[in-house]
Amino acid sequence: MDRRTALGVMSGFAAAAAADLREIHAQESTPRRGRLFKIATEEACSIPEIAEELRNIARTGWDNLDVLLIRDVYLRPSRTTARFLPSLLDIGAHRIEEMDAHGVDMHLLSLTAPGVQMFDTETAVSLAQLANDRLAEAVSAHPARFAALASFAPQDPKRAVKEMERAIRELGMNGFVVNSHTNGEYLDQPKYWPILEAAEALDAPIYIHPRAPSDGMAAPFRDYRMEAAVWGYGCEVGTHVVRLMLSGALDRFPKLKIVIGHMGEAIPFWLWRLDFMGAPGERRPNQLKPSEYFRRNFAITTSGVEDPLALRYCIDRIGVDSVMWAIDYPYQPTAPAVKFIETAPLSDEEREKIAHGNAERIFRIRVARES
Amino acid sequence: MDRRTALGVMSGFAAAAAADLREIHAQESTPRRGRLFKIATEEACSIPEIAEELRNIARTGWDNLDVLLIRDVYLRPSRTTARFLPSLLDIGAHRIEEMDAHGVDMHLLSLTAPGVQMFDTETAVSLAQLANDRLAEAVSAHPARFAALASFAPQDPKRAVKEMERAIRELGMNGFVVNSHTNGEYLDQPKYWPILEAAEALDAPIYIHPRAPSDGMAAPFRDYRMEAAVWGYGCEVGTHVVRLMLSGALDRFPKLKIVIGHMGEAIPFWLWRLDFMGAPGERRPNQLKPSEYFRRNFAITTSGVEDPLALRYCIDRIGVDSVMWAIDYPYQPTAPAVKFIETAPLSDEEREKIAHGNAERIFRIRVARES
Numbered sequence: 097m098d099r100r101t102a103l104g105v106m107s108g109f110a111a112a113a114a115a116d117l118r119e120i121h122a123q124e125s126t127p128r129r130g131r132l133f134k135i136a137t138e139e140a141c142s143i144p145e146i147a148e149e150l151r152n153i154a155r156t157g158w159d160n161l162d163v164l165l166i167r168d169v170y171l172r173p174s175r176t177t178a179r180f181l182p183s184l185l186d187i188g189a190h191r192i193e194e195m196d197a198h199g200v201d202m203h204l205l206s207l208t209a210p211g212v213q214m215f216d217t218e219t220a221v222s223l224a225q226l227a228n229d230r231l232a233e234a235v236s237a238h239p240a241r242f243a244a245l246a247s248f249a250p251q252d253p254k255r256a257v258k259e260m261e262r263a264i265r266e267l268g269m270n271g272f273v274v275n276s277h278t279n280g281e282y283l284d285q286p287k288y289w290p291i292l293e294a295a296e297a298l299d300a301p302i303y304i305h306p307r308a309p310s311d312g313m314a315a316p317f318r319d320y321r322m323e324a325a326v327w328g329y330g331c332e333v334g335t336h337v338v339r340l341m342l343s344g345a346l347d348r349f350p351k352l353k354i355v356i357g358h359m360g361e362a363i364p365f366w367l368w369r370l371d372f373m374g375a376p377g378e379r380r381p382n383q384l385k386p387s388e389y390f391r392r393n394f395a396i397t398t399s400g401v402e403d404p405l406a407l408r409y410c411i412d413r414i415g416v417d418s419v420m421w422a423i424d425y426p427y428q429p430t431a432p433a434v435k436f437i438e439t440a441p442l443s444d445e446e447r448e449k450i451a452h453g454n455a456e457r458i459f460r461i462r463v464a465r466e467s
Numbered sequence: 468m469d470r471r472t473a474l475g476v477m478s479g480f481a482a483a484a485a486a487d488l489r490e491i492h493a494q495e496s497t498p499r500r501g502r503l504f505k506i507a508t509e510e511a512c513s514i515p516e517i518a519e520e521l522r523n524i525a526r527t528g529w530d531n532l533d534v535l536l537i538r539d540v541y542l543r544p545s546r547t548t549a550r551f552l553p554s555l556l557d558i559g560a561h562r563i564e565e566m567d568a569h570g571v572d573m574h575l576l577s578l579t580a581p582g583v584q585m586f587d588t589e590t591a592v593s594l595a596q597l598a599n600d601r602l603a604e605a606v607s608a609h610p611a612r613f614a615a616l617a618s619f620a621p622q623d624p625k626r627a628v629k630e631m632e633r634a635i636r637e638l639g640m641n642g643f644v645v646n647s648h649t650n651g652e653y654l655d656q657p658k659y660w661p662i663l664e665a666a667e668a669l670d671a672p673i674y675i676h677p678r679a680p681s682d683g684m685a686a687p688f689r690d691y692r693m694e695a696a697v698w699g700y701g702c703e704v705g706t707h708v709v710r711l712m713l714s715g716a717l718d719r720f721p722k723l724k725i726v727i728g729h730m731g732e733a734i735p736f737w738l739w740r741l742d743f744m745g746a747p748g749e750r751r752p753n754q755l756k757p758s759e760y761f762r763r764n765f766a767i768t769t770s771g772v773e774d775p776l777a778l779r780y781c782i783d784r785i786g787v788d789s790v791m792w793a794i795d796y797p798y799q800p801t802a803p804a805v806k807f808i809e810t811a812p813l814s815d816e817e818r819e820k821i822a823h824g825n826a827e828r829i830f831r832i833r834v835a836r837e838s
Binding site for chain 2: 174175176277280282284309310311312313314315316317319320321322324325326327330331334335336338339342343358359362365366367368369370372373374378379380381382400401402403405406409412413428
């Protein structure tokens, strides 16, 4: 009996209800027993070697918007950001404690932004391999609690493809993460098509995670700390997604699956206008309408947007099978994200799909449920 | 009896219905008689002198994204864009015919993007005055059919304020239009505060209309014709609005009203994340949460987003009193925009407010309804 059925049955028994409810809530805080199974799908982590390289970047005078956040986390943390690095580096006991405390069953781990995409090519290639090895080890140590996305270095598409193949075939990872642009370039450009082709062939999704707007669009984001999650991230990833759709690149890779967070980076909200202005035709290389690509090639997660109205809009617009739950740990707090998926006005079927079912299907996550 | 009441009453009289329906539809094509009164609030126009200056810009090698659209409309029109210029220049008989054909009662006219904002300061100041005079004449000739927003040259804030005062006090215009950035600068910058102050003092809204992303953010929009309505416009105006909110500029002008089109340029969809990441606090100059500014200082129009789901989301998120109907004539076709406002799933009260009531209040439009 799930929680809401239990509550419904009990509604006629007012005298007994209070005591029983307390017991149900107590049961809920024990993970994975007769409650909503929850796979969080945009959960960040790092490894010391990459943290050290990012600290080196933080010490440079590089006039790039991502460097601001890197300084905040790796060099001169504020009260707000001080807890991020220890949390990112823990891919074991403490993280699992935190998950248990809030009834989160699994984290789909991914190397935190900007991944290896700000390193020179050789460093990027080798650190992506190292990160993948470490994440695979963490999954191997806790297969019931972790799954993981693989990183690669888009700086060298050929070696990226090799690492993608290794990550899926040898390490058994669940897909890939790319932190939007690489040196101001986007995945629609033909030099990156081998990456799209490999992901499609491996039947493994690419999660396009935000980073700050690329240098070529940075200017208006340089004030009021607009470069990051408050605004810049969404413009950056949204622009990346629109490039993928309007370039026609996805016509070559009809089975490619791309996942984007933050309730779809507002793309679902824009679909009517994208279709009206971006339909195939005069001087347009795309063969499908943007909404057709979006429904075919994309799925979204709820990371950082715990808004029941936006969730309902997205379900109604793109279908419940394309929506997955995420926390965005450690950047967003776990408790409200859990409360959001447990209490948002959804049918039981919708809630199960969003909380874990879609993630199991899309990322091929094998779940070891305790009986 | 309005149309839907009539249809409801008639639903029991199947035999008579067909003939009566034809009569009702015939009545509908006569504007302003027992039907939904409709004020379209983002309706573009131009004057020959400004068209000529834009044609001069189109002939230059200026490497700016707005120049692409200007070339398309003013220099080398395609099959799609050829009808725009004649439609823009007609602020009389043909436009009213088009309105009558679709049952549109009023156009709130505004000088089409990029207004005078790409001209040198002297040209901009004098052409804004000229455009305001012409639009005021058109309103004076057809006061039951037109209202109008005034232009000004942000290039010279001091003279802009003078023209704003003249436009409201002497010409009786209904507010202002600004086409987002001016030379890459946004209205949150203190040099433009006199403009915000004047609009607040005159109790006249500023409509921030799109133009292509400013040069400092142009790079990723240079491919696949992404600079304009399909994507760039929304990023540009959205970024402008977020700057106004996060800068704290609106703390100085609590009664300023800003209108944005295109279903709020996705800002309503982002409000949860904007609040979470942009709440007042550590290193944030804004005194209110973004959603508090948005509800207090902004209203939106439906131009170019005829999506009933997005409309419902916005009503539920920001309130029906802040939503107005628009066509975006001549860039968007009138018939579907009319169908949208007539058939979207709304209560009668919501429909009346969105179709005309809110526009009458926000833009102080005096309506001459035929009895």
